[in-house]
Amino acid sequence: MRPLKIIVLAKQVPDTRHVGPDAMKPDGTVNRGKLSTVFNPDDLHALELALNIKDRIPGTQVTILTMGPQKAADIIREGYYRGVDDGIMISDRRFGGADTLATSYTIVQAIKKIADYDLIVGGRQAIDGDTAQVGPQCADKLNIPQVTYVEEILEIKEDEIIARRRLETGVETVSAPYPVLMTVHGSSPDCRSRKAKKVMKYKYARTKTEMRKGDPVLEALHLKRPHLVIPEWSVEDINADVTKIGLAGSPTKVKSVSSIVLTATESKVLTDSDSDIEGMIKELIKHHTIG
Amino acid sequence: MNNFFTDTPDFKFHLKDPIVQKIVKLKEDNFKQSEEFDFAPLNHDDAIDTYEKILEIVGDICANTIATNAESVDIEGPHIENNEVIYAKGTTEDYKALYDAGLIGMSLPRKYGGLNFPLLPYVMAAEMVARADAGFANIWGLQDCAETIYEFGSEEQKDKFLPRFNRDGATAAMVLTEPDAGSDLQAVKLKATYNEEKKIWILNGVKRFITNGDADISLVLARSEEGTSDARGLSMFIYDRNDHAVEVRHLEKKLGIKGSPTCELVFKDAPAELVGKERFGLIKYVMSLMNSARLGVGAQSVGLADAAYREALKYAEERAQFGKVIANFPAVYEMLTNMKVRIDALRSLLYETTRFVDILKAYEEVMKDRKLEKEERMEMKHYGKLSNVFTPLIKLTASEACNKIAYDSLQVHGGTGFMKDFPIERIYRDARITSIYEGTSQLQAVAAIKGVTTGVFLEQIKAYDTEVSDKNCEIRTKLHKMAEEYQTIAQRVIEQNSNELIDFHSTRLVEMAGNIIMGYLLVLNSQKDEKFVKTARLFVNLVRSENKERFDYMSGFSLENLEMYKDIDLEVLQH
Numbered sequence A: 001m002r003p004l005k006i007i008v009l010a011k012q013v014p015d016t017r018h019v020g021p022d023a024m025k026p027d028g029t030v031n032r033g034k035l036s037t038v039f040n041p042d043d044l045h046a047l048e049l050a051l052n053i054k055d056r057i058p059g060t061q062v063t064i065l066t067m068g069p070q071k072a073a074d075i076i077r078e079g080y081y082r083g084v085d086d087g088i089m090i091s092d093r094r095f096g097g098a099d100t101l102a103t104s105y106t107i108v109q110a111i112k113k114i115a116d117y118d119l120i121v122g123g124r125q126a127i128d129g130d131t132a133q134v135g136p137q138c139a140d141k142l143n144i145p146q147v148t149y150v151e152e153i154l155e156i157k158e159d160e161i162i163a164r165r166r167l168e169t170g171v172e173t174v175s176a177p178y179p180v181l182m183t184v185h186g187s188s189p190d191c192r193s194r195k196a197k198k199v200m201k202y203k204y205a206r207t208k209t210e211m212r213k214g215d216p217v218l219e220a221l222h223l224k225r226p227h228l229v230i231p232e233w234s235v236e237d238i239n240a241d242v243t244k245i246g247l248a249g250s251p252t253k254v255k256s257v258s259s260i261v262l263t264a265t266e267s268k269v270l271t272d273s274d275s276d277i278e279g280m281i282k283e284l285i286k287h288h289t290i291g
Numbered sequence B: 001m002n003n004f005f006t007d008t009p010d011f012k013f014h015l016k017d018p019i020v021q022k023i024v025k026l027k028e029d030n031f032k033q034s035e036e037f038d039f040a041p042l043n044h045d046d047a048i049d050t051y052e053k054i055l056e057i058v059g060d061i062c063a064n065t066i067a068t069n070a071e072s073v074d075i076e077g078p079h080i081e082n083n084e085v086i087y088a089k090g091t092t093e094d095y096k097a098l099y100d101a102g103l104i105g106m107s108l109p110r111k112y113g114g115l116n117f118p119l120l121p122y123v124m125a126a127e128m129v130a131r132a133d134a135g136f137a138n139i140w141g142l143q144d145c146a147e148t149i150y151e152f153g154s155e156e157q158k159d160k161f162l163p164r165f166n167r168d169g170a171t172a173a174m175v176l177t178e179p180d181a182g183s184d185l186q187a188v189k190l191k192a193t194y195n196e197e198k199k200i201w202i203l204n205g206v207k208r209f210i211t212n213g214d215a216d217i218s219l220v221l222a223r224s225e226e227g228t229s230d231a232r233g234l235s236m237f238i239y240d241r242n243d244h245a246v247e248v249r250h251l252e253k254k255l256g257i258k259g260s261p262t263c264e265l266v267f268k269d270a271p272a273e274l275v276g277k278e279r280f281g282l283i284k285y286v287m288s289l290m291n292s293a294r295l296g297v298g299a300q301s302v303g304l305a306d307a308a309y310r311e312a313l314k315y316a317e318e319r320a321q322f323g324k325v326i327a328n329f330p331a332v333y334e335m336l337t338n339m340k341v342r343i344d345a346l347r348s349l350l351y352e353t354t355r356f357v358d359i360l361k362a363y364e365e366v367m368k369d370r371k372l373e374k375e376e377r378m379e380m381k382h383y384g385k386l387s388n389v390f391t392p393l394i395k396l397t398a399s400e401a402c403n404k405i406a407y408d409s410l411q412v413h414g415g416t417g418f419m420k421d422f423p424i425e426r427i428y429r430d431a432r433i434t435s436i437y438e439g440t441s442q443l444q445a446v447a448a449i450k451g452v453t454t455g456v457f458l459e460q461i462k463a464y465d466t467e468v469s470d471k472n473c474e475i476r477t478k479l480h481k482m483a484e485e486y487q488t489i490a491q492r493v494i495e496q497n498s499n500e501l502i503d504f505h506s507t508r509l510v511e512m513a514g515n516i517i518m519g520y521l522l523v524l525n526s527q528k529d530e531k532f533v534k535t536a537r538l539f540v541n542l543v544r545s546e547n548k549e550r551f552d553y554m555s556g557f558s559l560e561n562l563e564m565y566k567d568i569d570l571e572v573l574q575h
Helices: A041-056 A070-082 A100-114 A134-142 A196-202 A216-224 A274-286 B010-015 B019-027 B044-076 B089-100 B119-132 B134-141 B144-152 B155-161 B163-168 B281-318 B330-369 B374-413 B423-435 B441-453 B456-467 B470-495 B499-526 B531-555 B559-566
Strands: A005-010 A012-014 A037-039 A061-067 A086-090 A119-123 A146-156 A160-167 A170-177 A180-184 B079-081 B084-086 B172-175 B191-195 B200-211 B217-223 B234-240 B246-251 B262-275
Touching: A005 A041, A005 A070, A005 A100, A005 A134, A012 A070, A037 A041, A037 A070, A041 A061, A041 A070, A041 A119, A041 A146, A041 A180, A061 A070, A061 A100, A070 A086, A070 A196, A086 A100, A100 A134, A119 A134, A134 A146, A134 A180, A146 A170, A196 B044, B010 B044, B010 B119, B010 B330, B019 B044, B019 B330, B044 B089, B044 B119, B044 B134, B044 B423, B079 B246, B084 B246, B089 B134, B119 B134, B119 B281, B119 B330, B134 B281, B134 B423, B144 B155, B144 B172, B144 B217, B144 B234, B144 B262, B144 B281, B155 B163, B155 B234, B172 B200, B200 B217, B200 B234, B217 B262, B217 B281, B234 B281, B281 B330, B281 B374, B281 B423, B330 B374, B330 B499, B330 B531, B374 B423, B374 B441, B374 B456, B374 B499, B441 B456, B441 B470, B441 B499, B456 B470, B456 B499, B470 B499, B470 B531, B499 B531, B499 B559
Parallel strands: A005 A061, A005 A119, A061 A086, A119 A180, A146 A180, B172 B217, B191 B217
Antiparallel strands: A012 A037, A146 A160, A160 A170, B079 B084, B191 B200, B200 B262, B217 B234, B234 B262, B246 B262
16 A cells, blocks of 8 residues: 555644633633643544554655644644654734634645645544534535544555544444545544654754744754754745635624523432333433433 | 653652763763764753653653553453463553653663663653552563663674664563572572584573563573582573573462563573673672662652552542541541651652662763773762662662551551452552562662661761751751761671671661661752651651661660570471
8 A cells, every 4th residue: 555645633722621710701702821722632533543544554644734823833743742744833823813614714725735645634623612613624625525523444445545433323434535534533542642752853843933032052953953843834825815814714703602501400319229220221222312 | 631750749859959960961971962863962951851751751651551551450460372471451552552652771872772861760760650550560670681781792782682672662581580599599500501513502491480581582590600509600691582492381370560470481492692701690790680670679669659658648538437538537647648758758769879870870881982080980989889788778668668658558448448449459469579579678688788887878878967958957966866876886786796696687777777868868858849848857757766766676685685586486387
């Protein structure tokens, strides 16, 4: 099998799993300054899926692509630590405030610039917006097939790739021709850990903007080791239409956000007897809650 | 995500010790390596940052893979299939995770695929692995054998065997013990004969109690000189598992560390390569290997102790009796605090010892390339002396303390701790071996007593004393008193001119010195970090009375008393 060219779409998100008391502003929007950031969990699964293909087919090239503020360069470094070949950062103030439509447009412009790829993978959804829209929108804009909720790549053939999808009601095996976009489900294998030597090699990888802080030691090092320069693409670099990006390109407008507290309207008290438990299991299966 | 590195701030603290500057500089050849290797550190801060980042990976794998597999590994254990040791499923996963992360051969030089880590961060990694699963720590920790090949092997042997550790994840074993040669390795019989025709050494015989005996690369102690019966007839060999000339006859059934296979091996015309020179097997190479292994058991003991303490703390904070959580009862909070205090002390001693060994090793390495300056030679000698007595000291004190801490932790759990419901039951069993293997506590005392008789411990105590600041005068007075007692009683025992009497009291004397040393280390720590202030005070109070007890016992002891101990009543065996 020939080596593949894979693009991993990854996002830096607020760590919503460790939320403090002031995580939300009074107006109901996220107080990003108060939340630490993490690699979006589903995207880590996508990264693993790509690296796994690289293990299976030596020579496979994995490029990690992220869009975000400067701090998001952490995502690229994390990718290097775990084994990607290249990283590209899409960063420009004008991209800020994008909804899914503007985001997918921006990412697609970058992918078009990369041009040569067989497979694009991303997480099923990000834990900040939970939309699960960006992946499918990208596939649509690129006019390529998409396979969502992928759990495992079963077979990689010359002209098609076969994957298992994890759905609410079971699993589905599908095949798709290249190039194809896949979104990866959290039930797929966890991402491998960082590799010691890669951490040592790439810990000083920086974008040009990050380098503006002016550190003579790092500057000298970057001249000597070009692999430490993370490419950074602006609006012009990806030839984007400014009316389709950022806030201006986002038709989604948040009118208001309110906090909903769910209350139980109906509850049942069960004892720990076998018959009660059995009854509950039967009822849950009947309502398709489990099974 | 849980992480055993980030949840233990002591690691970063111990990496900050000023002497580490020297270690890193020597180890990194004054940072010249960064010209050749793009993953070598540029300067000291870069090196420390790298160690921390790599230890964070270890901490992640320990917390999220190794610790979670520990229970199933303990239940499943290894087995033999077609003359091959098959690890428990979890063990294989653990090893793969560390191998994938590039953490095999951490302290090997870069040209052999290693990370060129000093011992300090490597031993920290070992502590974390042991906290996660002490049995697995043996399998991973046997990469120490690579160090021995590096130190004493030929260039060809280094090129042949060393790259396999990091590249292929080769496992290793130290094959020393035999049915009749346990503590007394001079009695080793496994026969090595030189085949003139094929120009190779051939091994024949039986080895027993071999940890990870079916490893890829084994260091074997064998008798190469026919007709000899002592240490001078023994040589060290490398056996490569790819030669398939060893039968794994039996796996021991054990009390603890069940994930680590303990093998009985039969060498059948097994081809092997001689390491270094003939006849130096035991007297030089095994001694060196043993010293690293002892430091390893020190780390394993501290890791186990920490695991036991955390289990006790968690349980005591959750379990309520008589209307309140049990951590609020004096009997329980005393146990918990004493555990913590002891762990802080042991860890300080462990990393102090490691730093001594590190400097020694770094100079040995420099010596390969150039002659040492006079000052450097003196320093190397100084740290060599300290390493020789601190290594058995940490092995002895940490292993004994980890057993006590595991005992207390199980006690905190009450009846539940005796059941297989909580990890403490496994930790308690796993801890038991630490004071036995790689030399029993009694043998460590025999090695460490030299620190008492030659005055090395006392000299070091005096050196620490000069660093104590005036604000700690109260605690320093207590330590002075302890040191005085120690000096008096050690003198009194030595003056009686009886090696037997010294042997008899060796553990007591060594432990007294160890307590004073740990007391000083904690006081010095407290001068750098507030959190050790309380620990230092509690520890000194605790061990002051322990030392007093030993002092009193030895004070009233004369040579004649020994006789009473020799007169053992054998009647009970007659029936």
